[in-house]
Amino acid sequence: MAEEIKAAENAAGNFxxxxxxxxxxxxxxxxxxEVHTRFPPEPNGYLHIGHAKAICVDFGxxxxxxxxxxxxxxDTNPTKEDVEYVDAIKEDIAWxxxxxxxxxxxxxxxxxxxxxxxxELIEKGLAYVCELTPDQMRANRGxxxxxxxxxxxxxxxxxxxxxxxGMKNGEYPDGSMTLRAKIDLASGNFNMRDPVIYRINRLHxxxxxxxxCIYPMYDFAHPIEDAIEGITHSLCxxxxxDHRPLYDWVIKNTSVPNVPRxxxxxxxxxxxxxxxxxxxxxxxxDHFVSGxxxxxxxxxxxxxxxxxxxxxxxxxxxxxxxxxxxxxxxxAFLEHCLREDLNERAQRVMVVLRPVKLVITNYPEGQTESFxxxxxxxxxxxxxxxITFSRECYIEAEDFLEEKVKGYNRxxxxxxxxxxxxxxxxxxxxxxxxxxxxxxxxxxxDPETRGGDTPDGxxxxxxxxxxxxESYVEAEVRLxxxxxxxxxxxxxxxxxxxxxxPESLVVLQGCKAEPFLASAGxxxxxxxxxxxxxxxxxxxxxxxxxxxxxxxxxDGFKKx
Ligand code: ATP
Ligand code: MG
Numbered sequence: 001m002a003e004e005i006k007a008a009e010n011a012a013g014n015f016x017x018x019x020x021x022x023x024x025x026x027x028x029x030x031x032x033x034e035v036h037t038r039f040p041p042e043p044n045g046y047l048h049i050g051h052a053k054a055i056c057v058d059f060g061x062x063x064x065x066x067x068x069x070x071x072x073x074x075d076t077n078p079t080k081e082d083v084e085y086v087d088a089i090k091e092d093i094a095w096x097x098x099x100x101x102x103x104x105x106x107x108x109x110x111x112x113x114x115x116x117x118x119x120e121l122i123e124k125g126l127a128y129v130c131e132l133t134p135d136q137m138r139a140n141r142g143x144x145x146x147x148x149x150x151x152x153x154x155x156x157x158x159x160x161x162x163x164x165x166g167m168k169n170g171e172y173p174d175g176s177m178t179l180r181a182k183i184d185l186a187s188g189n190f191n192m193r194d195p196v197i198y199r200i201n202r203l204h205x206x207x208x209x210x211x212x213c214i215y216p217m218y219d220f221a222h223p224i225e226d227a228i229e230g231i232t233h234s235l236c237x238x239x240x241x242d243h244r245p246l247y248d249w250v251i252k253n254t255s256v257p258n259v260p261r262x263x264x265x266x267x268x269x270x271x272x273x274x275x276x277x278x279x280x281x282x283x284x285x286d287h288f289v290s291g292x293x294x295x296x297x298x299x300x301x302x303x304x305x306x307x308x309x310x311x312x313x314x315x316x317x318x319x320x321x322x323x324x325x326x327x328x329x330x331x332a333f334l335e336h337c338l339r340e341d342l343n344e345r346a347q348r349v350m351v352v353l354r355p356v357k358l359v360i361t362n363y364p365e366g367q368t369e370s371f372x373x374x375x376x377x378x379x380x381x382x383x384x385x386x387i388t389f390s391r392e393c394y395i396e397a398e399d400f401l402e403e404k405v406k407g408y409n410r411x412x413x414x415x416x417x418x419x420x421x422x423x424x425x426x427x428x429x430x431x432x433x434x435x436x437x438x439x440x441x442x443x444x445x446d447p448e449t450r451g452g453d454t455p456d457g458x459x460x461x462x463x464x465x466x467x468x469x470e471s472y473v474e475a476e477v478r479l480x481x482x483x484x485x486x487x488x489x490x491x492x493x494x495x496x497x498x499x500x501x502p503e504s505l506v507v508l509q510g511c512k513a514e515p516f517l518a519s520a521g522x523x524x525x526x527x528x529x530x531x532x533x534x535x536x537x538x539x540x541x542x543x544x545x546x547x548x549x550x551x552x553x554x555d556g557f558k559k560x
Contacts, residue, residue, distance in 0.1 A: 014322055016061060016263055020233055023261065024065070030261075035067030036232045039093070040074040040107070040222070043085040045277030046292040046299045047092045049313070049334070053268040056317035058235050059098035070229055071100035075108045076221045078205040088292075092300040096310050107225050108207045114216045114224050115168065117254040118179055118198055122160045126253050127197065128152055129163040130180045137178075141193060147186035148193040167200055170213045174200050181220070183249060191246050195219060223247045227256035234262045238326060268320065269328040272482040273298045274490045288500055289483070295537075295548050296483040296504050306480065307525060307535035307550025312341040331482065332556040339551055342525055342533040347375045347382065350420065350465040351513040351528040351547075353477055355394040357469060358411075360425060362444040363391040368470070371451070373421045387514065389422045392469035394512040396530075399464045400441045402430065409461035411441060418463040420529065424449035465529045467512040475513045475545040478537065479506040511547075518545060525550075 023030045039058040041051060062069035071093065073086055093100070121127035130152045132140060142148040164179055166172060179198035187193050197220035202213045216224075226234045234247075241264045251259055269275060274283075275298060283289050283297070292299050295306035303313065316337040320329050368390040375382040400411040411417050411427040418424050425443035433439050448455050452463070486499040520526070520536040528534050532553050537546040 015324070016057065016233075016235060016265060016322055017064065019261075019263055020061065020065060023232070029259075030232050033232055035062055035065035036070070036230055037062045037067070037235055038070040038072050038226065038229060038231050040072045040225070041089050042074045042077070043082065043089060045085060045281055046088050046301055048275055048277070048280065048300065049270060049298045049303065049316075050268045050275045051092075052096060052300060052313050053317045053320070053322075054235075054237065055093055055096060055098060056314055057265060057322055059093075060318075061233070061235065063098075067232075068103065069098070069100060070103040070105060070231070072105045072107060072225060072229070074218075074222075074225075075106050075205070075207065076111075076216055076218065078201075078203045078215065083206060088301065092304075095300070095304060096314060103229075105225075105229065106207055107221060108205060110221075110225055110228055111208060111212055111216070113228060114221055115214075117224055117250075117256065118216070118220070119161065119164065120254055121181065121197075122157060122164060122179075124253065125157055126182050127160065127179055128155055128182055129160045129167070130178050130194075130196075131176065132178075134175060137196075141190065142185070144188065149185065150180065150194060153182065153185070153194065164198070167198070167214050168212070170202075172200060174202055174213075176200065179214075181246075181249070183246075189242055189245060191219065191243050192249070195246060219243050219246045220250055223250040223260065223262075224254070224256060226260040226262075227251060227258045230258050231260040234260045236262060236264055237267045238264045238324070239267070240264055264324075265322040266324060266326045268317075269326065270298065270331050270334065271328050271487040272331050272484050272489070274484070274496050276490075279490060279496055282497075283483075286497075288497070293538075295478070296480050305538060306548055307342075307533060308338055309341050309345075309525070312338040315341065328488070335551045336555055339533065339553075339555060342527065342550065344378055345376075346525040346527040346533055348373075348377070348527045348529055349514050349517060350387070350467055351475065351477070351511055351517070351531065351534075352394040352396055352465065352467050353508050353511050353528075353531055354397045355467075355510065355512045356397040356400060356438055356441060357392055358395045358400075358425075358441045358443060358466065359392050360423075360445045361428065361442050365391055367391070371421050385516070387421070388468050388471050389419075390468060390470050393419070393466040394469055394472065395419075395441065395464055395466050397438070399462075400427070400430065400438065402438070410464055411443065411462075415462075416446075416460050417443075418449075418452045418460050419466045420463055421452055422450075422466070423447075424452065424454060424460050465531075467514060469512075471515050472512045473515050473518045473545060475511045475517065475547055477508045477511045477534070477547050477549065479508065479549045480504060481506075513545070513547075517547075518542060520545070520547075527553075 037058045059069040130150050140149040178196040180194045181197050183192045185193050197217050198214050200214050244262050247262050293301035293305045316334050370386045370388050372384045404412045413427050416426045423445040425445045428442045430438045431440040481504045483504050484499045485501045489496040489499040526534050533550045534547045537548050540546040
């Protein structure tokens with residue numbers, strides 16, 4: 001176990017692990033305490049692969065130290081929250097394989113505490129009600145050589161107490177007043193220039209209803225939430241680094257029951273996609289994709305529908321590691337992690353995506369025979385299944401050419417090819433329709449090559465997959481590509497919607513699949529030989545089978 005931890009730690013090059021180790025060691029600030037982290041999503045959208053990284057860090061770190069991780073909905077900002085998202089977030093985290101047990105919270109549960117701590121700050125002379133409008137405040141925030149200004153900074157404590165209570169009781173219009181922490185108007189860190197910690201906003205909250213018309217700002221609320229829950233390590237992304245002094249200030253100056261430590265790590269970015277919930281929502285609402293779970297989306301529900309496994313995503317997050325500088329990870333690496341996992345577990349099957357019929361003219365009509373085929377060459381325990389062979393089968397149209405082309409080892413008149421696990425056949429020609437399209441290919445089989453071996457040791461270069469034309473099921477197959485043509489569609493002043501890839505979804509109808517695929521379950525994973533890894537789509541029915549290509553076979557990931 002200790003060795004596993006060490007190996008994982010090395011793999012991730014993990015400074016967070018080191019900080020926590022120091023903190024709980026003898027003499028450390030949390031000596032003898034159980035490590036306690038939290039994952040605090042804002043329920044205003046579905047989780048994406050970036051969140052998966054944070055989840056793996058938050059839950060994973062607690063797991064490594066034998067501690068706990070809370071799941072907390074960060075619902076202090078009531079504008080766009082929705083119960084639909086809350087359930088989806090839970091489902092996604094559970095799917096990844098992490099557990100919060102009974103520690104599921106809403107930040108809004110602490111609104112009373114937050115109000116109480118705000119009053120405490122006013123009483124200590126550390127907060128005041130400011131009547132600058134948002135515009136005036138912006139105009140008065142100063143710059144590096146000029147401090148910010150507020151004419152209300154020195155108003156008496158009693159007055160601020162009375163006004164803050166009035167704010168809470170709905171006596172003043174939205175935006176007319178704020179509560180500000182009294183810290184340092186000249187600070188080089190603008191987050192410390194008397195930041196707003198409460199604002200008036202008459203918004204209906206999905207849990208507290210209309211009880212509140214004032215809402216706390218994130219920088220004030222978050223440390224209090226962490227402290228109340230007994231969090232030791234509050235792990236968050238790098239953009240909060242400049243907010244840490246404020247986090248620590250709130251903890252130090254209020255009588256919260258516990259002192260959490262904030263540690264920041266880099267956000268995950270992946271090329272050829274966008275990761276912000278706002279942009280993902282726009283893709284959904286403007287119908288560029290079929291929904292949050294469209295298999296092209298970087299959302300966890302999209303990746304799941306695409307065929308990603310929890311193991312592949314956790315492995316990806318583990319291997320990209322945590323660092324202090326933001327970087328963009330190659331999408332190909334995510335695919336590489338999936339391919340690795342599916343290579344181990346996926347059942348090998350034959351499906352013809354763009355079929356043309358192959359007739360074995362010297363094979364007796366009405367005769368059939370069966371072959372045993374391994375379900376997964378990597379896992380003997382997965383056993384074998386029987387496939388049926390007869391005079392006609394389907395092959396990929398691209399596996400036949402009317403004339404030889406250099407380097408092409410598949411069917412063309414005169415050439416021999418192996419029909420996977422069955423026989424070696426020699427192409428004799430084809431039939432075309434009036435438009436010149438090939439409608440049937442002809443070949444003769446060599447009865448001495450049952451199973452695909454040549455008794456005389458002659459070389460047959462090509463092996464192609466096939467599906468029996470008497471026993472097959474039809475399927476729709478969906479092939480996916482990057483959603484965006486530009487590797488960084490949302491950098492600079494680019495509009496990401498200008499870079500949508502029109503070929504990101506290709507739908508094939510009338511594909512021919514081995515008959516047992518009619519009962520493919522949603523968690524089953526297949527390798528369609530020579531075509532990629534696939535899984536059944538959630539819309540697949542017995543009458544209309546649908547398969548998604550999770551990832552192609554060719555690995556585009558290059559170790560740098
Ligand atoms: P978005 O910009 O996508 O809306 P967010 O940070 O506003 O992201 P939250 O719901 O507030 O989304 O995020 C919950 C947690 O997940 C936060 O701790 C946040 O730091 C982390 N997180 C969000 N996006 C990423 C990412 N791309 N990489 C790593 N962690 C992330
Ligand atoms: Mg957010």
